[in-house]
Amino acid sequence: MPVVALSLLVGCGRDNPLNEPAERYENVEIDHERAIRLSVAEVTGGELAALKLQDPESVSPVWESRIADREGQLRTVRIDATRGEVLGTSPGPDLTDSERQELTRLLEEARLLPGQAAREVADTTNGAVVPAIELDGRDGEPVWKVSVLGVGDESATVHVVDARTGEVLERSPA
Numbered sequence: 001m002p003v004v005a006l007s008l009l010v011g012c013g014r015d016n017p018l019n020e021p022a023e024r025y026e027n028v029e030i031d032h033e034r035a036i037r038l039s040v041a042e043v044t045g046g047e048l049a050a051l052k053l054q055d056p057e058s059v060s061p062v063w064e065s066r067i068a069d070r071e072g073q074l075r076t077v078r079i080d081a082t083r084g085e086v087l088g089t090s091p092g093p094d095l096t097d098s099e100r101q102e103l104t105r106l107l108e109e110a111r112l113l114p115g116q117a118a119r120e121v122a123d124t125t126n127g128a129v130v131p132a133i134e135l136d137g138r139d140g141e142p143v144w145k146v147s148v149l150g151v152g153d154e155s156a157t158v159h160v161v162d163a164r165t166g167e168v169l170e171r172s173p174a
Helices: 032-041 097-109 114-122
Strands: 047-054 062-068 074-080 086-091 129-138 141-149 156-162 168-173
Touching (some): 032 062, 047 097, 062 097, 097 129
Antiparallel strands (some): 047 129, 141 156
């Protein structure tokens, strides 16, 4: 069975928040969990597929998410990361029929919510910032890729979390 690679964060911006020193996150008042709740509330019946912090060092950082609606279509939701206001909702990237089917299947099979996956890994790193979360497939199974920036030592790590069990399958430097 061919593996369909979904890159839901493509087009979420050119900045990589994992390349930013931790002190540059000082203007981010809205954490990833609140950004998830606000984003999902914007799309009726929607489920988070990806979330990424844009421009964390600026005075106007933004959370940008990809929310899948009931038909598997993606919507992009932008949230002000300082005030928690919804800046806008727009159509997300176009997916082929097979990509949409794969995304729908991964979301249906994922038992662990993205916020839970982030808590699984962020709790192990004291004072960590979670600048990105993305649903992906690994050997046909749903996984959450959770990017974590350690505030104390500024180490950036990507954690692959089984979206069914919550088990951390892999940790690698970003």
